[in-house]
Amino acid sequence: GTTAVAALQNLTNSPPPRSTYTKSPTGASIFKPFLSTPQLTSSKDISPHWPSPPKSSPSWAPAAPASHPPRTSSPPAPPPPPATSFLNSSPLNPSVFRRPLRLRPPARTPASPSSPSPRTFAFSASLLNPKSSGHSPPSSCPSSTKLLLRATWPTPASPDGLSGGERRRVSIGLSLLHDPAVLLLDEPTSGLDSGSALSVMQTLRSIAGSRHRTVILSIHQPSFKILSTIDQILLLSKGSIVHHGTLPCLQDFLLSNGFTVPPQLNALEYAMGILNQLQEIEQPSNPPQPLVPETGEVEDDDIRYRSSRLHEIITLYSRFWKIIYRTKQLLLTNTLQALGVGLVLGTIYINIGFDKAGIEKRLGLFAFTLTFLLSSTTETLPIFINERPIILRETSSGVYRLSSYLMANTLVFLPYLLAIAVLYSASVYFLVGLCATWQAILYFVLVIWVILLMANSFVLFLSSVAPNFIAGTSLVTVMLAGFFLFSGYFISRDSLPRFWLFMHYFSMYKYALDALLINEYSCLVTRCLIWFDEKKKTGCMVSGRDVLVKRGLHERQRWINVYILIGFFVLYRVLCLLVLIRRVSRSKK
Secondary structure (H helix, E strand, C coil): CCEEEEEEECCCCCCCCCCCCCCCCCCCCCCCCCCCCCCEEECCCCCECCCCCCCCCCCCCCCCCCCCCCCCCCCCCCCCCCCCEEECCEECCHHHHCCCEECCCCCCCCCCCCCCHHHHHHHHHHHHCCCCCCCCCCCCCCHHHHHHHHCCCCCCCCHHHCCHHHHHHHHHHHHHCCCCCEEEEECCCCCCCHHHHHHHHHHHHHHHHHCCCEEEEEECCCCHHHHCCCCEEEEEECCEEEEEECHHHHHHHHHHCCCCCCCCCCHHHHHHHCHHHHHCCCCCCCCCCCCCCCCCCCCCCCCCCCCCHHHHHHHHHHHHHHHHHHCHHHHHHHHHHHHHHHHHHHHHCCCCCCCHHHHHHHHHHHHHHHHHHHHHHHHHHHHHHHHHHHHHHHHHCCCCCHHHHHHHHHHHHHHHHHHHHHHHHHHHHHHHCCCCCHHHHHHHHHHHHHHHHHHHHHHHHHHHHCCCHHHHHHHHHHHHHHHHHCCCCCCCHHHCCHHHHHHHHHCHHHHHHHHHHHHHHCCCCCCEEEEEECCCCEEEEEEHHHHHHHCCCCHHHHHHHHHHHHHHHHHHHHHHHHHHHHHHHHHHC
16 A cells, blocks of 8 residues: 655754665665664665655655566666665664664553553653653653653553553553654554544654654655644655655655646645556666765664663562552452362361371372462463563563563562462361471471462463463463373372383472472371271381382472472573563564
8 A cells, every 4th residue: 555654853953963874775865864873774675756855854764675567768676685774784683773763652552451551651661761750751751742641641451441542642652751762653643533643743743843853654644734744755655665855845746747736635645646657757766875974883782771670670579569459359369269278178178187098188188289279370371471462562672671570570479479378278287187396387388389489480481482371271281280190199100101201200299299298297207097906006007107108208308399399480480581582582573
């Protein structure tokens, strides 16, 4: 389709140009100076069809490959190389250059579903402008930016509650918080009514003027009022440039080629209706001329984050706590699950006893406890998957580091899951009548806590890998079932085929189950559980130590299993970090 690319830029009292952006020698120059000293080139081949724009109103827009066949008046051009942008003849790294250049904001709301627009702006502002307040648009933003931010200030938290115009204004507002030197917007007025579209364009125009910034946007069928806010127009058709310059310049171009603009249309509307005829007009192609001499090589500096790592962790920590607190259903569900399941198990296995039946009941109690604890954490899977696009967008934009996100996430869930572990342990431990020493009670709570943390990391890792919630649920179900199968509860290690033995040692259930059994039977090492003569209590057949020996366990392994569980917790966090880093690096390309 036909797209008009417009550039807004204010040159009044602006500093001298610091860069030049030019086309590669294989095509005509379409770039003018506006930012920094280097030159930007592109390997895409284009066929220019526009008069040279006035040098007093520079603009810039990316070139697109021509799709129409070459004219007979010129020899056919060689096949263009793959589309690549260059800076001073060096390949341009988007991840390094994204700081001064902000690409179009996403069409969907980039705010968290559990975080309203005001809190989303305050969160981004606190990281991008650490000295600003966290409860209002940052004071360092220009007044025009504040107006655009406040346009969505009272909107609801759910994306379904935002209109299309509000979603776009939220996206643009978050991009403006970066205060970029160049802002690229893809159809910012689409889906807006005429009043909202004009308001957005006037705000962008004000930002371009007051902050000496360049705003480049694509727009379809702009109205006359919107055209009045635009300095330069780049008219594209099928990958070739039809016109690049001001609106009066376009009208002169049409008149010089025998086209008269009807009084009821403006020059751009008329030109877009006769694009096919304009493409057939032969125009000389001027060789590219560098506007500013080259000054040196391109330096790929590392991205500098505006906030320190400590400030990022504190801000993200506060954000996570607010999200958990506002998610009333999750809080209530976890609390009722811990208390309800604990009380039900406690009443089922109440006063478990110290006999042969007690041995079997203890094993069943611990196995069901592990199944419940590991499977109950899957309820956080949709939360992680829904927040993943937001995390990738914010980290790729340089709002915060991925490592800061995972650190803050860990610090939040440490006390939260500890509270869940205490609730469950208190409701089940004393009713069942497990080992009644303080060391055993504290160790039981510790193991339950570590199991919950490990399961949380496991779900977090799978949420970073799974493409959607359905696939993530399937992965969690299959892997947890496999871990339980090879834990040693259904089939012992000695009975497993050799080629499946590795799964026994890789099972999270194994080490958690062993830790609970060692904790319980360490208190019963010398206690006889099965007598040869039950009535007279003579001739001890099985003691607590015998139960451990039969399962290949010993009291000395008490802490080894805990360390292994903590290792699983760290391992899944690291794997999640690596997967997210990979996703972020792919999104930058």
